Amino acid sequence: MTAKFLLPIFLIYALSGCEPKKQSPHFIGLASDSNLFVLINESVIPQPDWSKEHNVVVQWLAEPDQLHPNNGLSSSKNELFLYLHSFLLLVDLRTNDLTPVLAESLPEVSNNGMRVKFRLRKEARWDDGSRITSDDVAFTVKAGKCKLTENPHQKSVWYNLSGFQFGEDSQSFTFLMRQPYIHNVTMWVDLPVIQKKVYDPEGLLNEFSVEQMDDSLTVQNQKIKKWAEQYNSGKYSRDINFISGAGTYRISEWKAGQSLTITRKNNFWAEGLNGIYFHALPGKIIFKIIRDANAASLDLLSQQSDVSSALSTRQLLQLKDDSLFNRNYHSRFVDTFFFTYAGLNNKPEIAGRKKLFDQTAVRKAMAYLTPADEINRLVNKGLNKRMTGPVSFLKKEFNTSLEPIPADPEKAMKLLSEAGWTDTDGNRILDKVIDKKKTEFEFSIMYMTTVTEWKDMASIMADAYRKAGMKVNLLPVDYPAWITAAQQLNYDMMLGSWGQSSLPDDFTQVWHSSSILTGGSNFSGFSNLTADALIDSIKVETNENKRMELSARFQQVIYQEQPVIFLFASVRRMVVHKRFENVELYFERPGILLNNLSLIPFAAVQP
Amino acid sequence: MIKTILRSVFTLLLSLLLLILAAHFILINIPGDPASHFASASENKSASQEADESIQQAIRKRGLHLPDFYFSIHSAVLPPLYSETYNPDEKRNIKQMAYYFGNTQKVESFIKQLKHCQSQFSDNSSQLLFRQMMTDYCSTQNNSATALHKLINANPEKESLVLLYNLQKEMHQQRKSLRKFIPAFSFHPKNRFDQYLFGDNENAKGILHGSFGTSWQTRMPVSEMIFSGFKWTFLLSALALMTSLILSIFIGMKAGASAGSVFDKFSSQTLFILYSIPVFWLAILLQMLFSNPHLLNWLPASGVQPAGGFHEGKYFFSRLISIIPYLILPLVCFVIPSMAFMARTIRAATGEIMQQDFIRTARAKGLSEKTILYKHVFRNVLLPSITLFAVAWPALLSGSVIIETIFSIPGMGLLTFQAVQQQDYPVLAGVFITTGAITLTTFSLADILYRVADPRLKT
Known part of the structure; x- marks a missing residue:
């Protein structure tokens, strides 16, 4: 009888999102954040229910398609290769x-x-x-x-x-x-x-x-043909007996769609050498595939995983309010070299679209109309840093003289007016005569449905643009439609993201005019002779000081032209179990080196 | 009976062939370029030719360069260059240009001349201009026409540019836009469907030789991937169907036999509510309840077996036992909606049967309600149960993307979803044909079972 009454209560509790118990303040630890990585060295009290096995279970959203040394495009493959x-x-x-x-x-x-x-x-x-x-x-x-x-x-x-x-x-x-x-x-x-x-x-x-x-x-x-046939085959892509390297670990099990386990090698050649890539502390590293966000959170609450970077900002913030989670896990938001932008079609004539953003003044106006701070506050919970150009603020090439463009509707309206966009017929929509035809400022913001935050971002942006007298539609699409439209410049405005690394940048793929419609990634159709010349110089300049100078000039050109609206640097949501000590979190991918995770001294555990 | 079986087998084979054909045409019409999944752009543009060669080679290996079917009916204005081109963007541009000008010969010459000019001018602005000319051609006064003028003035010695200009002018002068409505018929002995059926003697064996081919993404044999997904989906589906059928027959018959009773009213309302619950919501609810350390941390939230694998030396039976907790929540999600639907159907069938004359006769003979229900009604309820089985079994076997995603089950639903995302045609075709074959087989089996269950149909 009691169970019958308890069940609805449980259901109501579950539906209400499981209001977590508030954490006690003593769990908040300090991290010594250096400029280049985050070191978590806070002291923790070992708990009796923490596993003492020196294995690491990592949450993964998806497994790599294949582990071929050359073929295949999965990004998770690169992370695994660091160990294999x-x-x-x-x-x-x-x-x-x-x-x-x-x-x-x-x-x-x-x-x-x-x-x-x-x-x-x-x-x-x-x-x-x-x-x-x-x-x-x-x-x-x-x-x-x-x-x-x-x-x-x-x-x-x-x-x-x-x-x-x-x-x-x-x-x-x-x-x-x-x-x-x-x-x-x-x-x-x-x-x-x-x-x-x-x-x-x-x-x-x-x-x-x-x-x-x-x-x-x-x-x-x-x-050669015979060799290539064998080399390109599934044997060297998926068969764990043939995926072999000189890394610290070897694959011991690959259960397709479920998990991939790598095991420490005995007598590894670099044993005793000093360096972050030569250590192999955990005996096993198990990459567990969890595709669902809710399941990932519950998995962490149950201590079924040790490391995760698969949570969304919202999820991690929710978990950080949970005392059980904080008792067991370190968690940090770490800057990365990735960033989000709003692409503007600089060459609309290529796909026969309305000429809205082909003028620099209009693109700048759009940047001034974009409520970046509001987006960051509402969507990113204020955690992401603003980008000013295509180079991350984490890099030494970053041009520090550039300031983020603030939301300034008045300035935007002035620029639009100068560019010929005014409301001539009093219908509250800006218009302009383009190619002898009266054109209204109406456009769509295209975004991928798979990135949940983009829908919110697009909605906030659309509201701001509507207030300025623009008619804005939202266009959610899946990845194949997104990439096809972007490559063919068949869109008006779109949300996208781009990844960099700590290595020197070759800007050709994204910003050079030769990358428009050629399979490159110049999705904005940006074409500028000075920028092209600078990109061509930067990619061959081996003198670091000169290259930095050229890069700063290139960033200045991009800033002046605003081919896209630069939004935010992405943050990596890192979670690591407290049973590991001296955890280092990096800005560069993969964000953490699992081979270096050492157990805390468990001798201190109270019986 | 033999005649019925033979007829079922013949219908099955014919349907399978039609299924393969349908699968082929659905797949080739999925939007997007499958080549984009195994090729990406290069940073160093000087090497783009190398990358292009590699992409073309991969495209040829997958047979993507071939026409779709044995024949095609198309507009007569399409130039031969159209069928020789793979790149979907380029193909679309050629088609649009040919339709606009309606002049096959001139359009082909213009495009070839454009490509020739592209090879002569390596500077970026000229390259960009030539690319724009493929899409921006509707007026002789537009931006690209002006830019071409400027380029000719800057390079008076380049006759190829003048020729290009003249060809563009002639295309406009001799425009016959209505010609695009004239149909033409082409025969293609080497095509993608033929390659899919019979293979190409090099890379693919063909489905008629018993091979679904190799996945474009993982390079694994498709049959291996399907088997890997099928085993989990089969296990869950078989358990779900069995549980659903048993529960629904019990509840449905009891409710139908006592129509209007408290049990009938209660079960009808409950089943209606259960049937209305969205599966994803139910799944999350169950996870939050049974996999949550703040509530009942009884069952794992996802996966189908322990992530670290089984302990060495574990016997099959003990392995099976360790899998069971992982299967309970997904099983409940599979069972509840199908059980609710089946029970409602069986209840209605039972209600009807209870009104029949032979039931009245049985009652007159003094048989107990229990005997009437489980001896006389049950056999008649089997008929709608067979229909339900025939409908539910293939649907369950094709997997549920939602349940499999939420619980991270590597089954058929997830396999299909991933293959759609990656435009992995061989896997998709394999999945379509496998699930289609299962559906057809189940229908044929149901046909035979009807005759076994109902002696009247034998005659």
Whole structure:
């Protein structure tokens, strides 16, 4: 009988969103936030119900499509590769500088930037105990460059590497580059070195040179074709017995759609070396796939996971009000190199759309009309920092002289009036004669339905624009429709996001006029001769001071032209269980290095 | 009976063939460019040719460059260049231009000349102009026409530009827009449907050779992916259907036999409410109630088995036991709506049967209500139950995107959803055909079961 009465009470309680118990203040810890990463070193009281197993369970929204060394576009693949594979270089996430991993030291680069000489560590070994040699690196280059390898997204990276020279011994070698380029060295932070014996067991590529991999005729050779068929197959993409690298962990289990487990290697070659990529503290790291937001929160409340960056801002803020959550987890909002923008169609004539945003004055007016602070307060709960241009404030290239454009409707109306947009017929909608035809200021804001925050952002923006005499429609679309419209410049205004890294920027893909309608990502149709010239100079300038100066000028040009409205830098919502100590959270992806998570001293646990 | 079985098998095979055809045409008409999922832009534009080559190679390997079917009926103004082009944007531009000018030859020459000019001028503004000319051609006085004039003036020695200008002028002068309504017929012996059926002797074996092909995203055999999703969906569906049928027959018959009673009224209201509850809401509600440390932390909120895997050496039975807690909440979500619907249908059928003459006769013979209900009514209620089974079973087997997403179940619904998002045609086609085949088989089976359950149909 009691149960019958209790059930509705439980249901009402559940429906009310489970009003959490307020936390007691002593759980709020201090983090020593450095400029480049966040260190959580607060002291915690170990709880009896905390697991003492040195394994880490990580929440993942989706698994990678495949774990092929070259093929496939999943971003989660790159995170896993940090543990499975080894790289010549990587970015030291504590300093955002390059750090040698397989390489003995940073490479020697010739004055003209066309020769990059590396030397491998003597101790570097594959899982079978054999030494990692320049022969493996040469094979890695062949595999990546080969015309038959299905990696169109990497081809631009490999293209610039034109040749390979073996050095005086089996540990040294030199890459010959086609032209000077800012990523001639940094390209290696994304490209793992792979074992020739595993990925070409029959030695089919042995008789071919790196240069020949670029040649359309040579790659038609039966041996290369046979190798490519095997290399592109599912065997090297999904079969855990063939996904092998010189990293600290190996895949021990992959339950498709459920979880992926990596296990620490015994006798890892870099054991004892100092560096964030050489440690392997947890015995197992289990990536658990949870697609639903509610399930992810409950999973954390039940301590079923240790680490998560899959929560939304709203979810994490809700959890931070829960004493049980705060008892068990550290949580932080960490800045990232990603940002959100409102794209404006600078070239509407390409898709035959209304010429609304082809004038700089109108684009600037739109920026002044955009209530950025209100959006940040209502949608981002005031957590995200404002962007002023395409370069993150976390980077040294950031032009500090640029100020975020504030919401100033009066200034906006003045600019619109100067551009010829006035309400001539008194219907409260701005109009203008364009190409001899009276045109009303009516447009749509396109956004992806999958990003929940964008709907709210678009609504707030639309309200502000309507007040200024514009007719605004909201256009929610799915990803295929969004990307097609963006690539064809077949939209008026759209919400989008862009990701950067701590590495130097090549602005070609997003801001160069050659990236309009060519499969590039210049979705705003921005075309400016000065900007093009600066981009072309920046990408070959190896002198850091000069490059920073050019970058600052480029940011100034973008600021003046406002091809898009720059909104906010994204924040990563990080959650880490308190049973781990000295947790470091980074701005750069993946935000945390799971291999470095060490357990707190559990001896202090009270019985 | 044999005749019935043979007829069912024949209908099944014919329906399967039609299903494959329907699946093919639905898939090729999904908006968006599937190539965009295995190709992305390059930063270093000097290498874009390398990337383009690689993309083209991937497109050819997947047969995306081929015509859709054995024949096509199209406008006579479409130039041959149209069928030779894969890029959907380029294809659309060619089509629009051909329709606008209605001059096949001139349009083809113009586009070829445009491409020739593109290869001659590498500067960005010229490249941009040439790209704009593919879409901005409706007037000789527009921006691109003015820009072309300027380019000719700046490069008087380039005859190719003058030729391009003249071709554009001629296209406008000789515009025959009504010609686009003239139909033409083309035959394509090598096409995507043919490749899907029979393979291409190189990359794909073809469905008639028993292969669904390889996923474009994961590079895994489609049959393996479908099996992997199917096993979870099958387990949940079979359990859900069994539970639903048992509960609905019990509740429906009892309510139908005692129409107007308190039990009937109560069960009708409850079932109506349960049937009206949105599944996603029910799922969240159950999670908040049974997987919440603040309430009843009895069951896991998501997944189908322990994330860290089973402990080594665990026997099958103990593994099964450890899976059960994971299945309870999704099972409830599957059972409640289907059980509510089935019970309502069985209640109505029972009510009707209870009014029949043979029930009155049975009562006159002095049989107890229990015997009447479970001996005489039950057999007659089986008929609508078979119909319900035939409708519910394929629907359950095709999976539920909502339930599988909320509980992170790697089943058929999620597989389909992901394949749609990634435009992974081989997986989608495999899923369509598998679920279609299951539906057809179930219908045929139901047809046979009707005859077993109702002796009148045998004759």
